[in-house]
Amino acid sequence: MSWSIYLPIAGNSVNVFLLLGLGGLVGFLSGLFGVGGGFLMTPLLMMAGIPPVVAAASDSNQIVAASTSATYAHYRMGNVDFKMGLLLLIGGVVGGTFGVQLIKVLRSLGNADFVIKITYVVMLGVVGFYMFLESLQNLRKSPAATRPVESARPSLYARAIRALPWQMEFPKSGVTLSPLLPLILGVFVGILAAIMGVGGGFIMVPVMVYMLRMPMHVVVGTSLFQILFTCINVTIMQAVTNHTVDIILAILLLLGSTVGAQFGARLSRRLKGDQLKIILASVVLLVMVQMLVGLIVSPHVMLAYKGGH
Amino acid sequence: MRAGTVYVWTVMLFGLFLQAVSTPNYVIAAGTALRVEPNKLHVSESFRGALVTISADIPKGAGAIVEIEGATHDDRLLRQGRRGGLWMSVGEVTVQGAPSVYLVETTPDLASHPDTGAQWGYEALQKRMAFSGAIPEDGVGVLFEQFVRLKESEGLYGLFPRSLKPTRASENHTTVEGEFVLPSNIAPGNYRVVLSVLNSGKLLERQSAEFSIDMTGLPGFLASLAYHHAALYGLAAVVIAIVTGFVMGILFTSKGSH
Numbered sequence: 001m002s003w004s005i006y007l008p009i010a011g012n013s014v015n016v017f018l019l020l021g022l023g024g025l026v027g028f029l030s031g032l033f034g035v036g037g038g039f040l041m042t043p044l045l046m047m048a049g050i051p052p053v054v055a056a057a058s059d060s061n062q063i064v065a066a067s068t069s070a071t072y073a074h075y076r077m078g079n080v081d082f083k084m085g086l087l088l089l090i091g092g093v094v095g096g097t098f099g100v101q102l103i104k105v106l107r108s109l110g111n112a113d114f115v116i117k118i119t120y121v122v123m124l125g126v127v128g129f130y131m132f133l134e135s136l137q138n139l140r141k142s143p144a145a146t147r148p149v150e151s152a153r154p155s156l157y158a159r160a161i162r163a164l165p166w167q168m169e170f171p172k173s174g175v176t177l178s179p180l181l182p183l184i185l186g187v188f189v190g191i192l193a194a195i196m197g198v199g200g201g202f203i204m205v206p207v208m209v210y211m212l213r214m215p216m217h218v219v220v221g222t223s224l225f226q227i228l229f230t231c232i233n234v235t236i237m238q239a240v241t242n243h244t245v246d247i248i249l250a251i252l253l254l255l256g257s258t259v260g261a262q263f264g265a266r267l268s269r270r271l272k273g274d275q276l277k278i279i280l281a282s283v284v285l286l287v288m289v290q291m292l293v294g295l296i297v298s299p300h301v302m303l304a305y306k307g308g309h
Numbered sequence: 310m311r312a313g314t315v316y317v318w319t320v321m322l323f324g325l326f327l328q329a330v331s332t333p334n335y336v337i338a339a340g341t342a343l344r345v346e347p348n349k350l351h352v353s354e355s356f357r358g359a360l361v362t363i364s365a366d367i368p369k370g371a372g373a374i375v376e377i378e379g380a381t382h383d384d385r386l387l388r389q390g391r392r393g394g395l396w397m398s399v400g401e402v403t404v405q406g407a408p409s410v411y412l413v414e415t416t417p418d419l420a421s422h423p424d425t426g427a428q429w430g431y432e433a434l435q436k437r438m439a440f441s442g443a444i445p446e447d448g449v450g451v452l453f454e455q456f457v458r459l460k461e462s463e464g465l466y467g468l469f470p471r472s473l474k475p476t477r478a479s480e481n482h483t484t485v486e487g488e489f490v491l492p493s494n495i496a497p498g499n500y501r502v503v504l505s506v507l508n509s510g511k512l513l514e515r516q517s518a519e520f521s522i523d524m525t526g527l528p529g530f531l532a533s534l535a536y537h538h539a540a541l542y543g544l545a546a547v548v549i550a551i552v553t554g555f556v557m558g559i560l561f562t563s564k565g566s567h
Contacts, residue, residue, distance in 0.1 A: 006356040006493065008528035009535055013357045013493035049494065061546045068554025073561065117397050232547050239543025243535050247546050248528075254550055258557035295395040301462065302455040303386045303402065 009246035010054045016252060018048060023062060023256025030063070030257065031070040031264025033280040034220030035201035035227075038063065039287055041253070050249065052305055057238035058249045060231045065254035066261045067228040073265035074221030081172035081218050085225040087179050088208075091186020092193070092200065092230060099191040117295060123192065124288035127206050132281035135274040173214040173222075185211055201227050202284055209277070216273030342366045343504045343516045350491075353526040358464075358493040361520060363414075364476070364486040367506050371513060372416045373473055373485050374429050374505045379409030379465075380498055386459075388443050388452070400443020404456055407438050409496055410465050414472040414487040428512075429505065430468055431457055464492030497522045 004013045022044050026037035038059050045055035074080050106115050164178030185207050193200030201223055208219040239245040268276060346362045363375050383405050390399030413430055427433065431453075440449045460466035473487040499521045506514040524532055535542045 002355070002357060004355070004357050004493075006352060006354055006528050008524060008532040011494055011496060061550055064547055064550035065554040065557075068551050069558045069561075072555060072558035117395065232551075235547050235550070236540075236543040239535065239546060240539045243539060245535070245543060245546050247531055247535075247542070247549070250546060251549065251553075254553055258554050259561075262557060262561040295397065297396070299389050299396055301459045302389045303452070303459050304389060304398065305386060 005248065005252070007050070007054075007246045007249045009244065010050045010058070010249055012049050012051075014048055014050070014249075019249065019252040020256040022048070023066075023253035024260035025256075026253075027066045027069075027257025027260025028264040028267075029260075029283065030066045030201075030224070031073065031261035031266075032220075032268045033201075033264075033276065033283075034070075034074075034205055034223035035280070037066070037201075037257075039202060040283075045249075050246075053242060053244045054246050054249070057235070057242065057244035058246045058253070060234040060238065061245050061247070061250035062253035062257055063227060063231040064235060065250075066257035067224045067231065069258040070261035070265050071221065071224040071228055073262055074217075074224060077217075077221070077265075077269060078172070079217050079221030080225050081170055081214070081222045082225065084170050084173055084182055084208075084212070084214070085222045087182040088186040088189070088204065088222075089226045089229055091183040091188075092190040092204075092226065093233075095187035095190020096193060096230075097190075098187070099193065102191065117291070119192065121288055121291055121295070123203060124284050124291065127203065128281050128284035128288055130210075130281075131206055131277050132285065135278040135281060138274045139272075139278065170214075173212070173218050175213050177212065182212060200230075202280070205280065216276055217268070220268055220276070343502065343518050345502050345518045345520050348518075348520045350520065350522045351526075352497060352522060352524045352528060354528060356493060356528075358495070359491045359522075361489045361491060362486065363473075363489065363502060363504075364484060365504050365506075365516075366482040366484050368508075368513070369478065369481055369483050370508065371483075372418045372507045374413065374415045374507065375473060375487055376429065376501075376503045376505075377410060377412040377489055378501045378503065379411075379496065381406050381408050384456075386456070388445065390445070402440060402442040402444070402452060405439040405441070407456070408434075409498070410491075410500060411460070412467050412469070412489050414469045414489065416473045416475070416485055417471045463494055464490070465495070491522075495522060497524045 003016045005016050006013045022041065026041045026044075029035065029040065030037045038056070041059045041062075042052070042055045045059065046052055050058075071080060161177060161181055164180050166178050166180070167176055168179050169176050189200045189203050189207055192203055204223050204226065205219055208214045208223065209216060214222070235245055271279075343365045344363070346364075350359050350361075361377070363377075365373060365375070367373050383403055384407055386402050386404065387398040388400050388402050389396055392399060411434060415429075435450075435453045438453065440452050445451055457466055469487075473485045475483050476486045477484040499519055501517055501519055503515065503517045505512055506516075523529070531542075534545075
């Protein structure tokens with residue numbers, strides 16, 4: 001008996017267990033790190049014979065399920081800062097809209113893809129290396145050494161963010177910040193996400209950790225909350241304008257990803273913040289290396305279909 | 310215009326219309342018969358591609374070429390090139406006049422015939438196609454080669470010499486038969502089967518038939534919903550995702566609490 005199923009919008013037949021497995025793997029990473037996993041899932045689906053545009057749109061639909069499942073799990077653990085998430089979301093929407101216009105201008109100038117690929121590799125490289133080294137140093141230090149020194153003078157960045165107006169408390173994250181900071185950072189991540197064509201989870205997580213100084217566990221839950229709304233918007237837009245959401249593909253992926261997300265969320269509770277960061281950094285660096293190889297090695301065919309991340 | 314002339318034209322046009330609407334799935338001509346089995350394919354949940362058998366009775370001593378062609382449409386593709394030592398998309402290419410499917414089988418005797426290449430197969434196909442957009446410096450030829458390679462990798466294009474095999478022979482005719490494997494990514498629509506009968510590289514006769522592929526069952530319903538009620542479809546996709554996410558979340562939470 002064959003376990004293949006025909007996907008009406010993708011226009012292809014794919015093995016059911018392959019899709020459940022892919023969903024489970026990416027959902028696990030989503031629950032563990034608070035990333036959507038689009039940067040992993042779309043290339044994997046393309047390898048399975050799904051057209052790039054359908055892979056990207058249906059992936060957004062399955063991320064809605066995985067992030068609902070994982071946000072709920074993190075909410076139960078008290079790891080979602082709704083106030084911070086809402087500010088980042090507003091900034092992300094503004095930045096995303098601006099980023100889409102920016103990419104249109106770059107495309108008309110003919111060098112959009114160069115900018116996209118280079119931004120991808122540089123961002124992944126910088127974020128991955130920084131997170132990896134910083135977490136490694138923290139893990140090597142003794143608990144006493146990692147304790148903050150009360151008398152130490154605050155850094156220039158800390159003084160700058162304290163100087164911003166309308167300081168507000170974010171009790172869930174344990175920080176006091178101006179709402180302008182998450183709004184501005186949301187805009188920045190939104191622009192990058194639009195240029196790179198991804199949800200932006202793997203940029204948002206380091207921004208929350210290093211720029212907003214939020215604890216890693218709250219970062220994961222809050223990032224998932226923000227991704228949920230971004231992907232709802234993307235799914236509806238893709239279904240209405242491009243007709244590229246394959247509901248059967250999305251259901252199979254989300255059956256795997258919602259289960260995977262639960263296991264990921266449970267494991268994230270058992271791991272220390274620095275352990276989480278070092279694993280995420282390794283995944284990010286792995287994707288960066290894979291992209292770099294794709295940029296250096298000659299492709300098998302010099303023509304490709306449009307679309308995808 | 311005289312009434313008699315109008316009458317003659319009306320009868321002729323009506324005759325042509327009747328001929329067009331009543332084209333059968335096989336055509337029998339003087340010495341050749343072309344058969345396509347099945348002539349209707351249904352794409353349902355379990356569709357994994359299909360096998361189409363073409364058979365024809367051709368004059369003894371003749372050779373045959375069978376082509377399966379899908380409807381032509383514009384393909385918009387990205388050309389890969391090197392910039393600063395890195396491979397990336399360097400521009401968009403529009404391919405016009407390319408059939409969605411192009412599969413060719415020939416009888417053994419035609420496989421190495423010098424004249425067939427120019428009239429059938431990729432060389433002939435290239436003459437019917439046009440490329441525009443980011444054309445490389447080496448010209449359209451390289452682009453066409455890459456286009457064929459892309460389509461071949463999807464199983465939509467292919468040349469299969471010697472795949473039409475003689476199965477029976479009578480006094481005047483030989484029956485040739487070939488099987489075409491249609492991949493699961495073949496699009497619904499009408500497909501034309503063209504049989505060309507040749508003798509010493511010269512075309513003796515050409516016949517055509519059709520088969521159709523349509524989407525039925527759940528895939529047909531969902532595709533229709535996605536294209537005709539897109540907002541409802543998008544909303545349903547989101548609601549299903551949220552409900553599944555919540556149900557899984559609650560299931561796991563209650564399991565974890567025990």
